[in-house]
Amino acid sequence: xxxxxxxxxxxxxxxxxxxxxxxxxxxxxxxxxxxxxxxxxxxxxxxxxxxxxxxxxxxxxxxxxxxxxxxxxxxxxxxxxxxxxxxxxxxxxxxxxxxxxxxxxxxxxxxxxxxxxxxxxxxxxxxxxxxxxxxxxxxxxxxxxxxxxxxxxxxxxxxxxxxxxxxxxxxxxxxxxxxxxxxxxxxxxxxxxxxxxxxxxxxxxxxxxxxxxxxxxxxxxxxxxxxxxxxxxxxxxxxxxxxxxxxxxxxxxx
Ligand code: PGA
Numbered sequence: 154x155x156x157x158x159x160x161x162x163x164x165x166x167x168x169x170x171x172x173x174x175x176x177x178x179x180x181x182x183x184x185x186x187x188x189x190x191x192x193x194x195x196x197x198x199x200x201x202x203x204x205x206x207x208x209x210x211x212x213x214x215x216x217x218x219x220x221x222x223x224x225x226x227x228x229x230x231x232x233x234x235x236x237x238x239x240x241x242x243x244x245x246x247x248x249x250x251x252x253x254x255x256x257x258x259x260x261x262x263x264x265x266x267x268x269x270x271x272x273x274x275x276x277x278x279x280x281x282x283x284x285x286x287x288x289x290x291x292x293x294x295x296x297x298x299x300x301x302x303x304x305x306x307x308x309x310x311x312x313x314x315x316x317x318x319x320x321x322x323x324x325x326x327x328x329x330x331x332x333x334x335x336x337x338x339x340x341x342x343x344x345x346x347x348x349x350x351x352x353x354x355x356x357x358x359x360x361x362x363x364x365x366x367x368x369x370x371x372x373x374x375x376x377x378x379x380x381x382x383x384x385x386x387x388x389x390x391x392x393x394x395x396x397x398x399x400x401x402x403x404x405x406x407x
Contacts, residue, residue, distance in 0.1 A: 157360050159376070160316060160383035161400050162195040162218060162280060163390025164248060164364075169198050177206055179393035181213020184400070189214055192383065192403040195246055196390070200234050207243035218246030218280065221254055224267035226274070236268075236275035247272045248385075250282045250306055252322045262305030269315065270308045280316040280362070280385065281306050283343070287323035295321070295335075296342050303346040311351055313358030318385040319343055324365025326388060333378055336363055340380035369398035376402045 165173075177196055184194055197218035198206050210217045223233040239247055249272060250265030260268075265281065272279035283302035285295040299319065307315065319339055324330050331339070340361050348356035363375050364385030375381060389395040 157358065157382045159192040159403055159406075160195060160360050160362060161192055161396075161403070162197060162246065162248075162316075162318075162362065162383070162385050163396050164220060164251070164385055164387050165196070165198045165391060166220070166253070166387060167199060168391055169202050171202070171205070173198070173391070174202065174206055174209060176391065176393045176396075177209045177213060177215065180215060180397055181209070183393065183397040184214060188400060188404060191406075192400060194400055197246065197248055200239075203239065203242045203244060211243065216246060217242070217244045218248060219244050219277075220248050220251070222247045222249065222268055222271055222275075222277075224264070224271045226271070236271045236277050240275045240277055244277060246280055246316070247277050248280045248282060248318075250302075252282060252284055252320060252325060255282075256322075262302055265306040266308055269306065269311070273308065273311065273315070278314045278316055280318050282318045282320050282364070282385070284318075284320040284322050284324075284365070290321065290323065295339065299339060299343060300346045303343060304350055307347065307350050309350060311355075313351070313355040316360045316362060317343060317347060318362040318364045320364035320385060322365075326366070328366050330366050330371060330375065333374060336375060336378045336381060340378065344380055367399060369395055369401075372399040372402040373406070377406055 195216040219239040222236040249268040269279040285298040360382035362383045367384045
């Protein structure tokens with residue numbers, strides 16, 4: 154069986170000023186060699202901080218990621234940032250298709266797929282987000298919706314270095330989480346759909362993260378579920394203390 158190194162990624166969203174860089178240094182202080190052997194740690198600060206976070210993150214053995222990128226490598230796109238620009242600053246990852254961008258910026262699956270392709274073109278690993286709304290789950294449509302998002306948001310020729318994040322929209326920033334059984338069902342299903350999309354056994358290498366109200370108190374339980382290969386953490390990634398308490402779950406998970 155392919156061993157997938159767990160990945161815990163922090164999504165700072167539109168939070169963080171210069172003073173927040175100290176949190177990255179503090180994360181490095183708690184990310185000891187035993188933990189480094191067990192999981193990969195990534196921080197996705199706002200674009201304004203990526204350049205200045207770069208050396209700090211390298212010293213701390215923490216990977217850097219962007220929160221979004223444009224599909225084009227450069228050009229007349231005021232306010233946008235390309236995957237190549239993120240790569241240039243030392244980023245290794247970029248989140249694409251987060252539900253806040255799908256909802257707040259009208260991003261369709263086709264746009265998300267184009268952004269994921271741009272990330273791969275630039276040498277970044279896209280963290281491609283999918284997840285159902287509360288209404289979709291209540292209607293019994295969660296699997297269908299996520300299956301369709303995977304089919305339409307993942308570039309068909311993706312390598313197994315892409316990351317997929319299952320983030321139920323209703324669990325983001327709400328303190329609510331799905332049951333362990335629901336997470337297990339969705340992640341097993343997601344891996345099947347990723348295989349159907351990519352083929353060639355590649356899904357065995359793709360890391361599928363769970364995201365939505367991951368906290369120190371629930372990380373151990375959620376990260377122990379089969380086919381959960383890490384977490385995409387929002388609110389609890391802003392403070393090193395909380396983020397590292399989540400990472401600590403992997404000290405004991407076999
Ligand atoms: P949350 O956000 O951890 O604050 O729920 C997760 C995310 O949106 O990635």
